[in-house]
Amino acid sequence: MASNPDLTQTAQEWQSRFAHWMGLGNPEDLLNASIFFDMRPLWGNTALATKLRSLISTQAPLSPRFLKLLALNALQRSVPITWTGAIDTQDDGTVDLKLRGTAILWMRLACMRWRTARKRATRASA
Numbered sequence: 588m589a590s591n592p593d594l595t596q597t598a599q600e601w602q603s604r605f606a607h608w609m610g611l612g613n614p615e616d617l618l619n620a621s622i623f624f625d626m627r628p629l630w631g632n633t634a635l636a637t638k639l640r641s642l643i644s645t646q647a648p649l650s651p652r653f654l655k656l657l658a659l660n661a662l663q664r665s666v667p668i669t670w671t672g673a674i675d676t677q678d679d680g681t682v683d684l685k686l687r688g689t690a691i692l693w694m695r696l697a698c699m700r701w702r703t704a705r706k707r708a709t710r711a712s713a
Contacts, residue, residue, distance in 0.1 A: 598635050602642055609646055612656040620657065625693045647697070648705040654698055661694035 596604065605623070608616040624643050628636035647653060669675045676682055 598638060601639055605639060605642055606646060609643075609650045609653045612650075612653045614660075617656055617660050620653075621660075621694055624697065644701075644704070648701040648708060651705075654701055654705075657694055658698045661698065664694075 605620075608620045624647075626636055626639070674682060
């Protein structure tokens with residue numbers, strides 16, 4: 588990722604990109620959100636990731652359209668288990684755990700967390 592020029596952005600550019608994804612919510616934006624919003628800093632200035640996570644935590648609950656599309660996207664994905672209980676693999680015998688495992692879990696948990704944050708904000712302003 589660090590060698591990809593599209594992914595080497597300033598903090599301001601990442602904030603703008605994240606806000607764009609939450610504002611539009613088209614299929615590519617939802618895919619990017621499910622990949623990048625689950626970030627964990629491994630090295631360097633971890634405060635940069637903290638600021639981005641704060642942006643996500645405050646802005647996502649304010650975008651009902653984004654939350655709805657993210658929830659619908661999560662519901663359309665299936666876990667890699669067959670009706671017999673076996674692991675459903677691709678033709679080469681592998682399983683894409685990011686797409687069919689952690690992405691589903693992350694999207695569902697994120698929707699629940701942001702929905703709760705939205706309810707709390709609504710109650711606090713009433």
